[in-house]
Amino acid sequence: MNDFFLANNRSITIKVLGSDVEVKQLQMHNFDIWSPIALVIRDSLKQNDYSDLIGAGLVKDDGAHVFQLCSLCTNTEIEMLLDLAESDPLEFSHLLQHVIEVNGAYFKEEIKLGPKNRNKKGEAEHTWFDSFQYLIAYGHRHEDILQMTYGTFIKYLQSAQKYQCNRGKFDANIIRAAYHADKKGFATFQDELSKH
Template sequence: MNDFFLANNRSITIKVLGNDVEVKQLQMHNFDIWSPIASPIRDSLKQSDYSDLIGAGLVKDYGAHVFQLCSLCTNTEIETLLDLAESDPLEFSHLFQHVIDVNGAYFKEEIRPGLQTRKKKGVVEQTWFDSFQYLIAYGHRHDDILQMTYGAFVGYLKAAEKYQRNRGKFDSNIIRAAHHADKKGFTTFQDELSKH
């Protein structure tokens, strides 16, 4: 899914046994509800990409998680999903694959933002509040962050980190130029910065 799909909280509609089923993105406001459900599925998918065989294994090993996740991400009740999995396992597997694909920002990410436990002395543990504050420092509002999709949240975090790194490089270049330049050279450098 592309950046605009993530940022606009778009969904897709698929046909399942002739009925329209909307597959939605997971959002930050209920992260505490869906993350424990989705986490074991994500951890299992780290070993390989999704396939019908992998999906069948996930249903076998984490059935409750799979059905709860599909219910959270679609407009379909768990009972209907259970019936679908029993009557047409392949059709259910395709639905489940769409849930994984639409929420690929969570299921395929390599580095997770937010809570990271560090065991070394002197290193402060990062919390979700730190991630939220980081985005707030770059102009986002708390309520807006909660309404973001998980994919948009991660995208904005990466963009803010990139901006901070680039800003750090820029600032260090200015410090170096100021340190090594004579007064005339530094004045010329400042004039050049003012033009941009």
């Protein structure tokens, strides 16, 4: 899914046995509810591309998680999903594939983000509050962050990190120019910066 799909919290509508089913993105405000369910599925996928065979294996090995996730990501009750999986396993597999694709930011994520309280040396490590504060420092509001989809949240974190790295390089260049320039040269350099 593209950046605008993520940023606008879009969903897709698919036909399942003649009925419209909306497949939604997972959001940050209920991360604590969906992440334990989705983690089991993500770990089972192990970065493999989805196929109907893999979908059948997920239903067989992690069925409870699969049906809960599909219920959270669609406008469909678990009972109806169970009936669909029993009556038309291929159709259910396609629904699951769409759920995974719409939420690809989570399921195809290379590194696992998440809080850990302490490392082996007993030092405090990164928490979700640190991630939220990082975005707040770049102008986001707490309430807005909670309404973001997981994909949007990750993209904003990556953008803020990129901005911080670029800003660090810029600041380092200014310090270096100031250190090596004479008074007149530095005044000229500052005038150039003021023009932009």
